[in-house]
Amino acid sequence: MKTMGMWQIAVMAGMVLVLVGTGQVQGDFRFAEPANLGSTINTWDSEYDPDISTDGLELYFQSPRSGGYGDYDIYVATRATTDDPWSEPVNLGPIINSSGTEFGPNISADGLSLYFNSSRPSGSGQNDLYVTTRKTVLDPWGEPLNLGPIVNSSFHDVNPNISADGLSLFFSDWDGHGQPPRPGGCGECDIWMTQRASLSEPWSSPFNLGPQLNSPLVQGAPDIANNGTVLFFSGYFSGADWDLWFARQNIDATWGIPINLGPLVNSDSDADLCPCISADGRMLYFSSFRPGGKGNSDIWQVPVIPIVDLNSDGIVNSVDMCIMADHWG
Secondary structure, eight states, X not given: OOOOOHHHHHXXXXXXXXXXXXXXXXXXXXEOOOEEXXXXXXXXXXXXXXXXXXXSOEEEEEEXXXXXXXXXXXXXXXXXXXXXXXXXXXXXXXXXXXXXXXXEXXXXXXXXXXXXXXXXXXXXXXXXXXXXXXXXXXXXXXXXXXXXXXXXXXXXXXXXXXXXXXSEEEEEOOOSSSOOOOTTOSSSBOEEXXXXXXXXXXXXXXXXXXXXXXXXXXXXXEEEOTTSSEEEEEEESSSSOBEEEEEEBOTTSOBOOOEEOOTTTSOSSSBEEEEEEOTTSSEEEEEEOOTTSSSSBEEEEEEEEEOXXXXXXXXXXXXXXXXXXXXXX
């Protein structure tokens, strides 16, 4: 073990004080005040399902704003660097957007595959999961491919979310309009997962993530963190107001008890939903009907900082400082 000088202890203590001194602590995270993405992204209409690329330079979302091709279309906004403002959103066009409904966009870690769901007539059910690809990030998106009857059911399969390694695909099974979910679930809307052994292998039959994560009510719009062990989602376990939640994966691959992100992130409105955590884990994007927006549902962002609760007792104190001291370097 390396010993620590007094200045190192002082710096470490200052770090702990900074981490717990401002914002709101909830579970393993400290949150700052959420901020609306502004009138460049949000309109008087609705914007949902934000999804940001790994490099932070592309923001995909869905909207029924005028000028689209169907009920809901998928749009993308871009920026030159993460310090620059977002450009005016661009509709992905008639190859991706049909006369039906397209939503739930989710871009792969390499930026070359875009997953989404669509009600276009070529599917197996009322909403199916699709993927479109491009050769480079500068190329246009190609013709969408249906993920097929092994993954898609005759019901609603929506809000796909691909893991960073491309081998696990999470999704939910309800479109929010009271339609029945796929059989074998736990409630009105559940989170499911399909896997594949390699990027060239087919997807397996989806399985439900189980009653620890899925209740008899509504859980959906999953978003898996880059490390593959933290799953953000939206839904409710009581009442009928959508909140944002997260759960950690256990060593045995089961999921821990869901934790609500708290009253700073979750508002008093009836819907805070569709979370998306950035690749570096420092920003959470989501949709909300809260006051202060530009329209019906807007896209918001909130900085998120991990808590140094090293012994997982829910408290950051001198015990955690001692653990840091014992493992310094």
